[in-house]
Amino acid sequence: MLKIKLEEVDNVTVGYLSGNLDASTAPELKSQIEKLVDERKVDVVFNLSDLELIDSSGVGAIVSLFKRVRTLQGDVKIAEITGQPAEIFKLLRLDKAFQIFSTTEEAISKFRS
Amino acid sequence: MRPAVSAFLSVICRELESARVFTTQMTHQAVSAFTEGYNNVVEHAYSESANKGDISVEIIVNHDFLEIVLSDSGRTFDIENVPQPDLDALPEGGMGIFIMKQFMDSVTYSHREGYNQLRMRKAYTKEKVADAQNQIGGS
Numbered sequence: 400m401l402k403i404k405l406e407e408v409d410n411v412t413v414g415y416l417s418g419n420l421d422a423s424t425a426p427e428l429k430s431q432i433e434k435l436v437d438e439r440k441v442d443v444v445f446n447l448s449d450l451e452l453i454d455s456s457g458v459g460a461i462v463s464l465f466k467r468v469r470t471l472q473g474d475v476k477i478a479e480i481t482g483q484p485a486e487i488f489k490l491l492r493l494d495k496a497f498q499i500f501s502t503t504e505e506a507i508s509k510f511r512s
Numbered sequence: 513m514r515p516a517v518s519a520f521l522s523v524i525c526r527e528l529e530s531a532r533v534f535t536t537q538m539t540h541q542a543v544s545a546f547t548e549g550y551n552n553v554v555e556h557a558y559s560e561s562a563n564k565g566d567i568s569v570e571i572i573v574n575h576d577f578l579e580i581v582l583s584d585s586g587r588t589f590d591i592e593n594v595p596q597p598d599l600d601a602l603p604e605g606g607m608g609i610f611i612m613k614q615f616m617d618s619v620t621y622s623h624r625e626g627y628n629q630l631r632m633r634k635a636y637t638k639e640k641v642a643d644a645q646n647q648i649g650g651s
Contacts, residue, residue: 400515419515422551452518454547455611459604466602483540490614491607492599 400424402449403431411442411507417449420457420484428457432464441473444506448479453487465497474498476506514550517569521546521580524571528578533636541615542578542634548608549582549630557586557628577617582630589628591621 401424404415412435420428435443445461447453465475477499480488488494500506525542528534534542546569553567563586570581594609612619616632623629 421514421547422555423514452543452547454544454551455605455607456551458607462602462604466604482536483543486537486540487544487611490611493602496602 401427403428405431408507409511411444411510412440413444413446413503413507415446415449419452420450420460421452421454422456425456425460428460429463432460436464436467436471439471441468441471442510443468443473443475444478444503445475446478446503447484448481450484451482453484458487458491458493462493474510476500476509478503478506514547517550518543518547521571524573525578528573528636534578535637538634538637542580545612545615545632546580548611549580549632552589552608552630553582553584553586556589557584559587563587577633577635580632584628585626586628588623589621591619
């Protein structure tokens, strides 16, 4: 199961993901992403502190959003990633592609600078 | 069903951590590999609606390693000819086999008597296995 909580802070969309982002739940995130992009909300922070598991399908959903918002001069930043998701990000070298922050506030502040 | 088995595998891995033969990182890696293996069965072996069947999962706690065996009766998958993902290109798919192979010590796939079998093995951490011999498997 995946829970997605979206908040808007200083024109940045903060997505709190909790549970499992896997093959069965990635389509749910993708549909939320479609809405964000349609509304031109292209500055996004994902807080992954409560994300217990991510698989390659979940990674695909986040990478897909990353690529789309980049074409619209936006960005996706990652905050508070730990545990199994951090392990996957490291293996797939996503810790090099994404800016990763230890707090959500820090990630949001980088959009202002 | 996958999250339930994944949770069960996590419990076993935590026990191996308590026995000091697994690290938390190894737990994350084993759970990741299982998840990708299971997804492969659902997405490839049983991808056609007319071709549904059972997935059998065995988790074997050996004296020297943890083994996860997934069996299905679906379409056979050619694991050896899956191209390596180009990580610099930020792929959105095709990473499952790579994750399994990177996170486990051995990944083998066989087809026999109508069943496909994916066998993934992760050896216990070598530095601490001697300490844990009294805790896992006796002797």
